Amino acid sequence: MSPMSNASAMDPTELSPFVYWSQTKHTLLLKVDLKDAKGVIADFTPTTLSFSANGHGARGRNAYKFQLRFYEFIDDETATFTVTDHKIELMIRKVEPAWWVRLVATPQKPHWLRIDFDRWVSEDDGELNDPPRDVREDYVEEYSNLQKQEIGYVRENAKKVYLVIYNLAMFVGYLHILIIIGVLYLRDGTASIKHTYEYVGTSFKFVQLMQYMEVMHPIFGYSKGSPLVPFFQISGRNFVLFLMIEMEPRMHDKPVVCYVFIIWSLVELVRYPYYVSQLLKRESALLTWLRYTIWIPLYPMGIVCEGVILLRSIPYIEETKRFCVDMPNKWNSTFDMVLFLKVYLLLLALPGSYLVMSHMSKLRAKKLGRGRAKPKLN
Structure with missing residues (x-):
């Protein structure tokens, strides 16, 4: 029997690198997972490939080799390979243009031979000049099963994994805040309300600053939409949190601070899941x-609480002149924070609340449909 009669007929003591393959109707592309490869040898025949090289693979820096008997004939005279710092790529043309059901001649493939999911196309995807298609979107269930068979689990997109982790982390953050507020209330009753900022203020500042990541997501293509919408929404909250509450210790024990923390957290406790x-x-x-x-009950309640915080802050700012700029100064300009807050209150109470509520109403009608019944819990 010829030593090449089986794709894995090799000395068991020899090391084989991981090899990832993909195809088009006319070509095969093999990617050998070896870094800093030296002494690369790739011998082709019309039906076989013998490969050897020294490089850094799954077993560290060693000598690696493998042999393949192909499913059909290849054009061994035009086969080429390219060596880079991170891999070796072999480009092979098929003698007869066709879609191969597998790469090797035998149904049992070597354990080190994998499908290159990043380059994989199906027969329905056409050639390189055709409009690109994503097999993961065309055949979601089949693609998932194929991944599980090849690598034992479903490999997710890195952006998707990051977004899931981010949203779960933010959910846990707001849940942590609500649990602390609830435990304090059960222990101390209404007396705990004035201590809310003392116990959860730091945590709330952290999660609110973390929300600025949602401004970066559309900029880097992690999510759709404009970065301006989350920027203004998050900055509006942080204006109240950092400038009106954090900067004025006399606001820390006000009950309205507890109320606004609960309202903001309840909104996020649904949004992130x-x-x-x-x-x-x-x-x-x-x-x-x-x-x-x-949002129907919580948004108006939140707007009222934010308005109360701004109103309660005005006397303190008048007294301390915090954030105010008086003449004379090197900029030759003035800024009256009290006047700014009054204008801000008018914008928040009238056009601001109308825009937010109408926007959410349109989203609700689009997502749920007008007159759609509330879903049953059982």
């Missing part, structure tokens, strides 16, 4: 309904 469900394509009717309904 909803985003995770969308990323994982596991949409829940109840969660979707909550996402586009809970």
Whole structure:
């Protein structure tokens, strides 16, 4: 029997690198996972490939080799390989243009031979000049099963993994804040309200600053939409949190601070799980309904609480002249923070609240449909 009769007929003591393959109707592309490869030898025949090289692979720096008997004939005279710092790529043309059902002649493939999912196309995808298609979107279930068979688990896109982790972390952050507020209330009753900022103020400042990551997501293509919308929403909250509450110790024990923390946290406690469900394509009717309904009572309550905080801050700013700029100065200009807050209050109470509420109402009508019934819990 010829030593090449089996794709894996090799000395068991020899080391083989991981090899990833993909195809088009006319070509095969093999990617050998070896870094800093030296002494690369690739011998082709019309039906076989013998490869050897020294490089850094799965077993560290060693001598690696493998042999393949192809499923059909290849053009061994035009086969080429390219060596880079991180891999070796072999470009091979098929003698007869066709889609191969597998790479090797035998149904049992070597354990080190894998599918190159980043380059994989199917017969329906056409040639390189055709409009690009993504097999992961065309055949979601089949692609998932194929990944599980090849690597034992479903390999997710790095952006998707990051977004899931980010949203889960933010959910845990706001849940942590609500749990602390709840535990304090159960222990101390209404007396705990004035200590809310003392216990959760630092945590709330952290999660609110972390939300600026949502401004960066659309900039880097991690999410759709404009970065301006989350920027203004997050900055509006942080204006109240950092300038009106944090900078004025006399505001820390006001009950309205506790109320606004609870309202903001309840909104996020629904929003972030909803985003995770969308990323994982596991949409829940109840969660979707909550996402586009809970704002109806909470947004007006939040706007009222923010307005009360601004009103309560005005006397303190008048007294301390904090953030105010008086003449004379080197800029030859003035800034009256009290006047600014009064204008800001008018914008928040009238056009600001109308724009936010109408925007959410349109989203709710689009997502849930007008007159759609509330989902059942059971």
